Amino acid sequence: MKLNRVVITGIGVVSPLGCNTEKMFNNLLDGKTNFSMPRGFKREFDGKEKLVSYVSDDYSGQCRKYGVTQEYTNRSYALLACKQAIESACLQGNRDILASADLHIGTSEGYSFDNLEYMNCDEGELCEYMKGKHPSEQLSEIASEIGIKGEVMAFPVACSGGNVAISISAKKIRYGQKNICIAGGVDHLNETAYTTFHCLGALSETSCKPFDKRRDGITVGEGAGFLVLESLEHARNRRAKIFAEVKGYDISCDAYHLTTPDAEGIMASESMRKAMEMAGSKPEDISFISPHGTGTLSNDQQEANAIFRIFGDLAPRIPVSAIKSMLGHCMGAASAIEAVVAACSIASGKIPQTVNSEHPDDSFPCSIKLNDYGDVTVTEVLSTSFAFGGNISSVVFSKFN
Amino acid sequence: MSIYIDDVLTFSCMSADPGESEMGIKHLKGKGLRYVPRTIRMVQVVTGEMIERNGLADNKGRIGLYNTNDVCSLEAGTDFDKELEQFGTRFANPMKVPYTINGAMAGWLAIRNGLKNVCLTVSSGRCGVFSALNIASLDFLDGITDYAIILGAHFAGEAYKRYNILSAMKDEVAAGILVSREKTSKSFVEITDCRTAVYDKPLLNRILNEEPTIKIFDSDIHLPYCYNDNVFTYEADSLQMSFFMMLIGCLGNAGIGLHNNEYKYVVTDSDKLMGWAKFKILR
Numbered sequence: 210m211k212l213n214r215v216v217i218t219g220i221g222v223v224s225p226l227g228c229n230t231e232k233m234f235n236n237l238l239d240g241k242t243n244f245s246m247p248r249g250f251k252r253e254f255d256g257k258e259k260l261v262s263y264v265s266d267d268y269s270g271q272c273r274k275y276g277v278t279q280e281y282t283n284r285s286y287a288l289l290a291c292k293q294a295i296e297s298a299c300l301q302g303n304r305d306i307l308a309s310a311d312l313h314i315g316t317s318e319g320y321s322f323d324n325l326e327y328m329n330c331d332e333g334e335l336c337e338y339m340k341g342k343h344p345s346e347q348l349s350e351i352a353s354e355i356g357i358k359g360e361v362m363a364f365p366v367a368c369s370g371g372n373v374a375i376s377i378s379a380k381k382i383r384y385g386q387k388n389i390c391i392a393g394g395v396d397h398l399n400e401t402a403y404t405t406f407h408c409l410g411a412l413s414e415t416s417c418k419p420f421d422k423r424r425d426g427i428t429v430g431e432g433a434g435f436l437v438l439e440s441l442e443h444a445r446n447r448r449a450k451i452f453a454e455v456k457g458y459d460i461s462c463d464a465y466h467l468t469t470p471d472a473e474g475i476m477a478s479e480s481m482r483k484a485m486e487m488a489g490s491k492p493e494d495i496s497f498i499s500p501h502g503t504g505t506l507s508n509d510q511q512e513a514n515a516i517f518r519i520f521g522d523l524a525p526r527i528p529v530s531a532i533k534s535m536l537g538h539c540m541g542a543a544s545a546i547e548a549v550v551a552a553c554s555i556a557s558g559k560i561p562q563t564v565n566s567e568h569p570d571d572s573f574p575c576s577i578k579l580n581d582y583g584d585v586t587v588t589e590v591l592s593t594s595f596a597f598g599g600n601i602s603s604v605v606f607s608k609f610n
Numbered sequence: 611m612s613i614y615i616d617d618v619l620t621f622s623c624m625s626a627d628p629g630e631s632e633m634g635i636k637h638l639k640g641k642g643l644r645y646v647p648r649t650i651r652m653v654q655v656v657t658g659e660m661i662e663r664n665g666l667a668d669n670k671g672r673i674g675l676y677n678t679n680d681v682c683s684l685e686a687g688t689d690f691d692k693e694l695e696q697f698g699t700r701f702a703n704p705m706k707v708p709y710t711i712n713g714a715m716a717g718w719l720a721i722r723n724g725l726k727n728v729c730l731t732v733s734s735g736r737c738g739v740f741s742a743l744n745i746a747s748l749d750f751l752d753g754i755t756d757y758a759i760i761l762g763a764h765f766a767g768e769a770y771k772r773y774n775i776l777s778a779m780k781d782e783v784a785a786g787i788l789v790s791r792e793k794t795s796k797s798f799v800e801i802t803d804c805r806t807a808v809y810d811k812p813l814l815n816r817i818l819n820e821e822p823t824i825k826i827f828d829s830d831i832h833l834p835y836c837y838n839d840n841v842f843t844y845e846a847d848s849l850q851m852s853f854f855m856m857l858i859g860c861l862g863n864a865g866i867g868l869h870n871n872e873y874k875y876v877v878t879d880s881d882k883l884m885g886w887a888k889f890k891i892l893r
Contacts, residue, residue, distance in 0.1 A: 210751075254699050318683070318712050324691040328769065335772055344680045345735025349808050349882035358808045361883065362741045363733040365680060365712035373730065380748040401687075404694065405711070408704045459754075462675075462729035464720040467708035476726055483754075597708065598717015600729055 215379045215456075216609055218449040219298025219437030220549045221290040221393075225262040225430055225536050228271040229293060233546075234553040237561035242535050244416050244428060250400050259412040261398055262430035262537030283433075284347055286542070287314060287395040290433035291355050294391060298437040298449060306447075307356040311387050313378050314348070314363045315370020315394035316541035317402065324401070357391065368501070368538070369594035370394045371434060371545025372602035376458035378438045379604075388443040393435030394545030402540060403429050409468060411505055417538065419502035419531035420509045420577045421566035427503045430537025434545030436552070452552040456589075457488030457605035464599050469507050474515030480603040481519050481593060488589070488605035492520045495527060495605075496585055497560050499547045499592040502531030503538055508595060513573040515593075524575040528582040530554075531563040544594035544602065551590040551606045558587050613747045613758075613804075614797035614892075617664055617788035621655045624782075628652045633659050645705045647686045649765050649784075650715050653677070656786040657719050660759055664788055664796065674728035674746060674755040677716040678738030678762045682731075685767040686710050719761075727755055734806050737877055737885030738762065743789065743804040750791040758789040799889050802872075806885040809878060817876060817886050 220230050225243040227233030244260040264286070272279040275292040279285065291312075295301055322342040330338045341350065348361045364373045371394030378390035396402070406412050406429060413426035444451055461483070463476035470477065485495070500512050517524050532550055533539075539546055554560050563579035570577075589607040596602075623631045628651040629638040637658030638651055646654075657675070661667060686709040694702050708714050713731050720729040728749055734741040739762055746758035764770075766782035790797060807813060876886045 252694065252699055318687075324684075324688040324769075325695060327772065328688050328692070330772075332772070339773075343735065343882075344733045345737070345879045345882045348734065352808045358810055358813075360741065360744070360806045361734060361808055362738075362806065363680070365731050365733050366716075367711060367713055377745060377748070380745075380752060384748060384751050386744075386748070401691070401710075404699060405707055407699060408702055408707045410704075460728050460730065461754075462717070462720045462726055464724055464726045464729075466721065467714055467717055596713060597711050598713040598729065599720060600713060600717060 212383050213385055214441040214454060215382045215438055216441050216444050216454050217436050217452045217552050218439050218444050219294040219300065220452060220552050221293025221297060222432065222434045222546055222549045223264055223268065223286045223290045224432040224539070224546055225265055227265050228268045228289065230549060230553060232267065234550065237532055237535055237550065238559055240535065240562060240564045242416065242564065244537065247403065250403070252400060252404060254407055259414065260416055260428050261403065262428055263398060264432055281397055283316060283395045283397050284351060286397055286433035287351050287435070288354055290393060290395070290435040291351065291391055294435040294437050295355065300437065304356055306389060308358040310357050310389045310391055311359040311378065311381060312348070312352050312357045312361040313374035313390060313392040315374040315545060316363055316365055317367040317396050318365055359387070366598070366600045367541055367596045368543055369596040369600050369602040370541040371543065371548060372592060372594045372604050373460055374545065375436065375438070375455065375548055375604055376460050376602055379455045379458050382438060382440045389437065389439045391435055391437055393433060394542040395433035396431055396540035396542050398429060398431035413504060416565055417504035417534050418565045419500070419504045419534050419563055420513065420529070420570060420579060422568040422570040424504045424506065424509060426505055427533070428537035430539040432536070432539045432542045432546055434542055434549045436548060451609045453555040453606045454609045455604060456607045457484040457486070457490065459483040459487070459603045461601050462599045463601060466599065468597055470511040470595055470599070472507060472510050472514065474511040474518060477511055477515035477593065477595065477601055478518035480601045481515060481591060484603035484605050485591065488607065490589055490605055492523050494589050495591050496587045496589050497528035497530050499551055499590055500529055500531050501593055501595045502533050502563070504533065510572070512593065513575070513577055516577070517574040525578060527578060528560055528585055529563065529577050529579055530560050531566070531579065532561055534564045534566060535561070544592065547592055548604065548606065551592055554587050554590060555606060555608050560585060560587060611747050611751060612800050612802050613743065613750060614790045614793050615787055615799035615801065616790050616794055616796040617660060618786070619656050619660055620783050620785045621652060622783045623652070628655055631655070645709065646718065647709050648767070649682055649685060649763065650709070650718050652784040653715060653761050653763055654719055654722055656761060656784045657723055657759060660786050660788050661723060666757060669757070670724050671726060672756040673725050674749050674758045675716055675720055675725050675730070676742035676746060676758060676760045677731045678742050678760060679715070680712065680731065680733030680735070680738060681773055682715045682763065683710055683712045684773060685765065685769045688769040734885070735879040735883050737806040737879055737883050740804050740806045740885035740887055743801060743887065746789055747804070756791045760787045760789060761785070798892050800892055801887055801889045803888040806883055809881045809884050814878065814884055
């Protein structure tokens with residue numbers, strides 16, 4: 210069976226460091242952060258709330274530019290990032306191509322109502338309250354506003370949602386089921402997500418410090434990242450600019466624990482290996498790793514072990530760009546934003562460094578190269594993501610040849 | 611690419627605890643279940659039974675798991691929020707937190723059954739089963755799985771009753787379909803096409819009017835909301851998955867059909883999404 214090559218022809222992003230890809234990427238290269246205290250939370254959190262990462266102030270301007278209602282919701286974030294991706298793929302107004310596309314969204318929850326409001330709502334008002342909040346309504350509204358008429362689905366797997374959406378899209382294109390898909394992830398910062406991590410004791414006292422010996426948890430963030438993925442033939446036929454290629458992917462599960470990964474990193478390394486095998490990549494081909502890098506004790510231990518399993522003696526020399534140190538953990542949007550950054554890195558040849566992490570952890574099997582990368586020719590990027598429930602997804606992005 | 615249905619199973623225990631049923635006793639043994647919501651325990655009965663009765667215990671590494679219930683954390687999430695409101699964040703029980711996340715059901719089932727392969731929650735409203743079947747077929751093509759367990763459920767807790775307030779179906783059921791990459795001796799349905807799309811009336815009409823069509827001969831197959839005697843179209847019902855299974859189960863066993871045993875099943879999720887499957891009865 211002839212397999213189609215899968216290329217990225219459009220990218221769009223809503224993030225705490227910029228609501229367009231250029232601004233976000235430049236801020237990442239400059240090592241900036243946008244952490245602040247939570248706003249508008251109703252609950253008390255031991256009297257000391259932790260830093261979070263809201264979308265940047267240019268969100269309102271971008272909403273006006275793209276005709277998106279300025280709300281701080283999944284729907285608005287996803288729409289804005291999708292419209293940006295469509296514009297960067299030069300597909301705006303191309304009804305036929307957009308109608309044929311599928312839409313895949315990674316996120317945390319399928320529905321979008323406040324649990325207590327929902328339960329306290331009178332039954333007679335329930336239908337009105339839930340209008341527009343059902344998973345299928347949200348999906349179809351986003352798709353309809355963009356002009357997509359193909360298959361639409363969401364993957365509420367939380368943190369690895371973006372990579373899952375990209376992987377599913379790549380599968381469809383690879384096997385000729387589709388010529389074009391729009392894939393990404395979205396999550397807005399809400400009190401529920403913050404509370405979840407607070408109750409698990411997973412929030413950092415200061416800010417996210419991936420792979421640092423003093424790491425103490427995540428910084429909750431928000432945003433959206435979307436990519437236009439096409440078959441190479443389809444992209445060439447319409448002379449589309451190609452940002453990068455999706456050469457390999459994997460979706461699996463470590464089946465270890467609902468909230469804690471297996472510290473040995475066995476299934477994590479297996480996922481990386483499978484994605485690299487599909488891509489035809491050897492360890493020395495990988496220019497840098499875009500890790501999950503949440504800054505929790507367990508995740509980073511797992512990831513360090515997995516990196517060592519795959520890269521062995523090469524591991525200390527491979528750049529590890531943990532951008533959650535700057536963006537925070539954007540939940541369902543995280544791996545999608547990381548995919549956008551991978552595409553930008555491949556296009557520009559530059560790699561954002563990890564910030565806040567200055568103390569190596571001696572318990573890791575190898576040192577992790579978080580900054581001072583030197584001259585690196587960016588040709589292939591390994592992106593990994595891990596979610597609650599043990600879900601793992603790895604993707605290999607490469608320079609298009 | 612065709613895929614094959616080897617088994618279908620539903621589980622319902624009325625208001626009793628799932629662990630007290632005959633199947634529940636088998637598949638809900640052991641520790642670690644105290645905080646696991648009823649919803650997940652019901653679906654575990656289906657998953658565990660499906661693995662056991664199809665002899666897949668030694669093949670777990672080749673099974674993909676796809677949960678199509680996209681509000682499976684609703685009850686646990688609302689319960690936890692009520693607890694937070696009552697006791698505050700300091701005294702809320704952290705053991706309940708993991709189940710407030712949508713992906714927890716699939717993840718817990720993977721942990722419980724040792725399934726270290728694809729483990730997804732697929733959300734496309736009431737068309738979820740069609741999306742899941744399509745993804746499973748792609749995973750078969752990738753060669754990473756040989757079997758897929760596709761799960762759906764309709765629950766009767768307070769939060770779910772409110773969510774399904776318009777649904778005529780009030781019963782609680784967990785359901786599963788076992789799909790295989792290749793035809794086996796157990797295969798009784800071949801799915802030749804399976805897809806979803808944004809609701810589009812002209813496309814829906816084309817799908818409804820094209821071959822194959824189905825004609826019911828046996829009135830014992832009780833399937834409400836049948837709009838005409840040529841095709842099935844179900845609108846806005848959260849039990850669509852179990853209806854699909856009941857349909858293929860009945861048709862498969864009774865051998866009822868029109869031409870070449872080819873059938874079509876179409877679901878619309880109000881005017882938002884639509885899904886369809888074309889299939890053949892093999893025996």
